[in-house]
Every structure is written in C-alpha cells, then in structure tokens.
Amino acid sequence: MAEDKLNPAGFPPIVEPPTEESAAADSGRRTRFRLIILGVVLALAVGYMIYAAFPGNALYFLTVSEFMGGAEYQDGRVLRVSGKLAPDSFQREGDGTLAYFRLVDKELADNAGADAAVVAGPSLRASYVGVMPDLFFNPHSEIILEGSYSAEGVFQTDNILVKCPSKYQSLEDEPPADYNSPGYSS
Amino acid sequence: MNPSLEPATTKSILAGSRKSWFGFPGWAGGLLLLTALLMLVNLYLIFMVAPTDAVLGQVQRIFYFHVPIAIVSFLAFFVVFVAGIGYLITRRRRWDSVAHAAAEVGVVFITLALLTGVIWARPVWGVWWTWEPRLTTTLILWLIYVAYLMLRAYVPDRNRAAVYAAAVGIIGFVDVPIVYYSVQWWRSIHPSAVVGPLANAGALEPIMQAVLFFSCGVFLLLFLYLLLERTALRNGEDRLSSLRFAQRRGVTDPD
Numbered sequence: 001m002a003e004d005k006l007n008p009a010g011f012p013p014i015v016e017p018p019t020e021e022s023a024a025a026d027s028g029r030r031t032r033f034r035l036i037i038l039g040v041v042l043a044l045a046v047g048y049m050i051y052a053a054f055p056g057n058a059l060y061f062l063t064v065s066e067f068m069g070g071a072e073y074q075d076g077r078v079l080r081v082s083g084k085l086a087p088d089s090f091q092r093e094g095d096g097t098l099a100y101f102r103l104v105d106k107e108l109a110d111n112a113g114a115d116a117a118v119v120a121g122p123s124l125r126a127s128y129v130g131v132m133p134d135l136f137f138n139p140h141s142e143i144i145l146e147g148s149y150s151a152e153g154v155f156q157t158d159n160i161l162v163k164c165p166s167k168y169q170s171l172e173d174e175p176p177a178d179y180n181s182p183g184y185s186s
Numbered sequence: 187m188n189p190s191l192e193p194a195t196t197k198s199i200l201a202g203s204r205k206s207w208f209g210f211p212g213w214a215g216g217l218l219l220l221t222a223l224l225m226l227v228n229l230y231l232i233f234m235v236a237p238t239d240a241v242l243g244q245v246q247r248i249f250y251f252h253v254p255i256a257i258v259s260f261l262a263f264f265v266v267f268v269a270g271i272g273y274l275i276t277r278r279r280r281w282d283s284v285a286h287a288a289a290e291v292g293v294v295f296i297t298l299a300l301l302t303g304v305i306w307a308r309p310v311w312g313v314w315w316t317w318e319p320r321l322t323t324t325l326i327l328w329l330i331y332v333a334y335l336m337l338r339a340y341v342p343d344r345n346r347a348a349v350y351a352a353a354v355g356i357i358g359f360v361d362v363p364i365v366y367y368s369v370q371w372w373r374s375i376h377p378s379a380v381v382g383p384l385a386n387a388g389a390l391e392p393i394m395q396a397v398l399f400f401s402c403g404v405f406l407l408l409f410l411y412l413l414l415e416r417t418a419l420r421n422g423e424d425r426l427s428s429l430r431f432a433q434r435r436g437v438t439d440p441d
Contacts, residue, residue, distance in 0.1 A: 035350060
C-alpha cells in the first residue's frame with residue numbers, strides 16, 4: 001500500500017485506511033496542501049511580528065530629545081518616554097501624592113557625572129501622582145514614563161517603569177544606606 | 187483474543203520502555219537521583235553562596251532560575267527543530283517521539299521562564315507585564331509551542347499529526363533567535379544578554395557567573411531527565427497503540 005511505503009516504521013492509523021490506491025494518493029495530496037497552507041500562515045504570522053516590532057513602526061519608547069524635538073508626539077497621545085532623573089529635580093507638592101520631576105537623556109546624565117546640578121540639553125518636565133517605584137531614585141536606573149503631554153507642557157505620567165542596568169554586582173562593592181533615596185545623588 | 191491479556195501487556199510495555207534507553211535498566215532513576223541532589227546544591231549556592239545584588243537586592247536571586255530555565259527552553263525547541271527535520275527525512279517514529287517530548291518539556295520551561303520573569307518584573311520594573319520586544323516575542327514563542335501541542339492533540343491520524351507538528355516545530359523555531367536578539371535589535375526594558383554571543387564581559391561578577399553556570403547545568407540535567415523519560419513513555423504509548431490495533435484487527439478479521 002502506498003501509505004506503508006511512505007512510512008516504513010509508521011504509526012497504525014486510528015481510522016482504517018481506505019483500500020483504494022486513489023484514495024490514499026488523494027489524502028496524501030491533501031496533506032501536502034494543508035501543510036503548505038499551514039506553513040505559509042505561520043511564516044506570515046512570524047513575518048508580521050517582525051515587521052510590527054521593527055523600529056519606525058513601533059518603538060517601545062522615545063528618548064527625551066526625540067520627544068521634545070517632535071511636535072507630533074506632544075499632541076496628547078499616550079506614549080512612553082525614557083531618560084534619567086535630572087539631579088535635584090524631584091519635588092513633592094507639600095505632603096501630597098503629586099510629584100514633579102525632570103527627565104534628561106541617558107547620555108547627558110551619564111556624561112554629566114556625579115556633580116551635575118546643571119545638565120545642559122533638552123529635559124522633560126513630568127508629573128506623577130502616587131508612590132515612586134523602589135529604584136526610581138537610584139542613579140543607575142533609567143526611567144520609562146507612560147503617559148501623555150498636557151497643554152501646560154508637563155508630561156502627565158500614568159505609569160512609571162524602571163529599567164535597571166544589565167550588570168549585577170554584589171552589595172559589598174557599593175555604598176548602600178541611602179542609596180535609593182532622593183538625597184543620594186547630591 | 188483474550189481481553190484479559192491487555193492489562194498485563196500495557197504494564198509490560200511501559201516497564202519495557204523504561205529500560206530501552208541506552209540499554210541499561212535504572213538509567214532514568216540514576217539520572218533523577220543525580221539531578222535531585224545537584225538541585226539541592228544549586229539551591230544552596232543560589233541562596234547562601236551567591237552575593238546579594240547591590241541595586242536589586244534579594245529579588246535578583248530569581249535570576250539564577252529565570253535565565254537557566256529560559257536557556258533550557260530554547261534548547262528544548264532546538265531539539266524539536268532537529269527532531270522534526272529528522273522525522274521528515276527518515277519518517278521514523280523515534281524522531282517524532284523525541285520532538286513531541288521536547289516540545290512538552292519546552293512548553294513547561296518557557297511557561298516557568300515567563301512566570302519567573304513576571305514575578306521579577308513587578309518589584310524591579312514596577313509592572314507585572316509590559317508589551318516590550320523581549321516579552322512579546324517570548325509570549326509568541328509560548329503560543330507557537332502551545333499551538334504545536336494542540337495540533338498534535340487535534341489531528342486524529344498520528345502520521346499526519348507527526349508531519350504537521352514537524353512543520354510547526356521547524357518554522358516555529360525561527361522565533362527563538364528573534365527572542366534572543368530582541369533586546370539588541372529593538373529598544374527594550376529587559377536587560378541585555380548575560381549568556382551567549384551577545385553577553386558583555388563583566389556583566390556578572392565571577393562568583394555570580396559560576397553560580398549561574400552551575401544552575402544552567404542542573405536545569406540541563408533536569409531537562410535531559412524529563413526528555414528521556416517522556417520519550418520512553420511516548421515510545422511505550424506507540425507500541426501499546428500498535429498492539430491494540432493488531433488486536434482489534436485480529437478480532438475483526440474473519441480468519
């Protein structure tokens with residue numbers, strides 16, 4: 001039988017195989033056809049995924065300078081902006097939960113070093129209501145804000161995400177204590 | 187045909203399949219024992235020996251589970267890929283058994299990688315989940331291999347299921363390098379690789395690297411054990427169903 005030739009060590013079919021040669025050949029062709037369709041659909045799905053995630057179509061976040069340089073980003077649409085907390089920019093409104101701070105580009109903050117009270121370059125003023133994430137004030141953290149730009153020129157943050165460096169080192173090598181508190185950088 | 191023969195046959199087939207690996211009995215049991223002992227050592231290293239991370243604190247220890255589990259799931263899908271090619275070329279059911287077993291174990295591991303990632307992301311990033319490239323491509327990887335298992339379950343003819351599954355396993359593997367390179371190709375919140383061609387020298391302290399590699403080795407052993415055990419069981423299932431088929435034929439055959 002044709003099926004056995006194809007499949008010398010094959011599995012026993014659950015359904016009894018058709019006895020006619022033509023039926024076996026027919027089902028083989030249908031199998032191949034379905035296989036091709038399946039392959040094409042899968043390849044298209046994977047291809048679309050690559051296309052959809054490609055830079056220019058969808059970026060996970062914008063940098064501060066990209067955001068400040070593009071008027072189209074500032075029309076109130078919801079997006080993500082990434083940067084580092086500008087030193088000494090964090091302030092709370094009294095005892096409330098509303099906080100204001102500035103983000104600057106990662107490169108600017110890194111080049112400015114430890115004593116940078118002044119960071120030259122574009123910065124984004126942002127507001128957030130709520131509790132800051134644990135690692136928000138850590139000088140190694142990159143901060144990603146989800147929200148939209150308001151007419152007053154303040155980025156109204158809905159969510160704060162913290163990106164940590166891809167580098168791990170043991171606690172003994174670093175000064176801990178107030179490491180994650182607002183006062184650390186000054 | 188005597189129907190009372192069947193339970194004994196089932197038992198002996200499944201028992202026989204255990205011994206079939208490399209011909210020596212108890213092989214799987216020994217591997218299980220070794221893996222269990224090394225896993226205990228691994229836990230000790232992770233929680234007692236590895237230093238606490240300076241920035242992330244204690245929660246960073248989940249790294250020694252998350253990374254090895256993710257690497258092993260990639261390896262599992264590579265096995266599915268290779269065994270799928272092997273099956274399509276030779277049409278031998280052994281290849282298909284290995285592919286099926288590797289896909290099942292791989293889905294378990296990729297699920298664990300996603301779960302440990304979710305648990306880690308919440309205290310560190312501030313969210314359980316975010317639609318960024320590494321996470322999204324990994325979720326797609328999970329969906330591809332869940333679909334692989336569903337396909338196997340839904341196609342009634344075992345030969346066809348094996349051919350379809352081989353095709354999905356081969357094409358679906360495309361996503362594995364995409365997951366790995368996603369943090370390099372696209373902006374991401376996920377840390378970049380600490381293992382493999384993209385790894386930065388000095389991303390890990392030597393002691394952390396040693397613990398990570400040990401953990402990778404232990405999870406590799408666990409994967410091998412599960413793969414061998416499941417493949418043997420799969421072969422047993424095949425033999426059982428062919429015996430059942432022969433028996434049914436014997437009953438329905440006029441002579």
